[in-house]
Amino acid sequence: MKLKQKAARIQGILERLYPDPPVPLDHSDPYTLLVAVLLSAQCTDKRVNATTPALFGLARTPAAMAELSVETIREIIKPCGLSPAKSKAIQGLSRILVERHHSQVPRTFEELEALPGVGHKTAGVVLSHAFDQAAFPVDTHIHRLAERWGLSDGRSVEKTERDLKALFAMETWKRLHLQMIYFGREHCPALRHDPSACPICAFAAKAALRVKSARVKPTRAPARTPKTK
Ligand code: SF4
Numbered sequence: 001m002k003l004k005q006k007a008a009r010i011q012g013i014l015e016r017l018y019p020d021p022p023v024p025l026d027h028s029d030p031y032t033l034l035v036a037v038l039l040s041a042q043c044t045d046k047r048v049n050a051t052t053p054a055l056f057g058l059a060r061t062p063a064a065m066a067e068l069s070v071e072t073i074r075e076i077i078k079p080c081g082l083s084p085a086k087s088k089a090i091q092g093l094s095r096i097l098v099e100r101h102h103s104q105v106p107r108t109f110e111e112l113e114a115l116p117g118v119g120h121k122t123a124g125v126v127l128s129h130a131f132d133q134a135a136f137p138v139d140t141h142i143h144r145l146a147e148r149w150g151l152s153d154g155r156s157v158e159k160t161e162r163d164l165k166a167l168f169a170m171e172t173w174k175r176l177h178l179q180m181i182y183f184g185r186e187h188c189p190a191l192r193h194d195p196s197a198c199p200i201c202a203f204a205a206k207a208a209l210r211v212k213s214a215r216v217k218p219t220r221a222p223a224r225t226p227k228t229k
Contacts, residue, residue: 093115
């Protein structure tokens with residue numbers, strides 16, 4: 001199967017499974033999305049969503065957040081992990097937004113990535129979901145799936161992003177980013193599963209992966225479609 005054909009078939013399956021994928025992090029504007037994405041590093045979205053109401057209850061604008069002490073922020077966000085670094089970043093970026101960006105979240109990769117705690121993936125999520133800009137944020141789920149499905153060689157996250165952008169139409173990047181994340185979370189256990197029982201790997205995975213895993217008993221749970229907010 002040609003690569004473009006394979007990509008189209010994968011996209012069709014993802015469309016059927018996740019026709020309307022919601023952004024999994026609760027937010028009300030670009031600023032609260034930015035903070036939530038920052039908090040989600042090495043943390044589940046569920047835990048972030050359980051933590052942000054307390055944080056945004058105290059401060060939901062850059063100006064209000066910049067007034068909080070790092071210690072106060074750290075105490076609230078402790079359940080998300082990495083709280084010393086994340087609290088400093090949240091307060092630091094809030095100050096910068098007030099001082100240099102009129103309390104607005106900037107709309108370019110360059111400006112976003114200059115903020116403390118904001119990397120390329122975080123910037124891409126904000127640009128894509130808050131501002132509808134063309135971006136294809138690649139997280140660990142997407143990176144791993146693109147390699148398993150033979151859509152990229154897995155050499156680096158940057159390479160995966162370039163390969164996916166070349167394979168899929170720009171107007172679908174935003175949806176695909178979410179669809180791949182949901183698929184990875186709901187279908188791909190870390191260990192012991194059978195690619196031949198998977199709706200995508202059954203035809204898309206490299207032959208070596210299918211043969212290697214053929215002896216392993218499937219443990220995959222049935223597919224679920226995410227709730228729409
Ligand atoms: S075979 Fe495994 S890794 Fe590949 S997509 Fe299916 S569940 Fe994920």
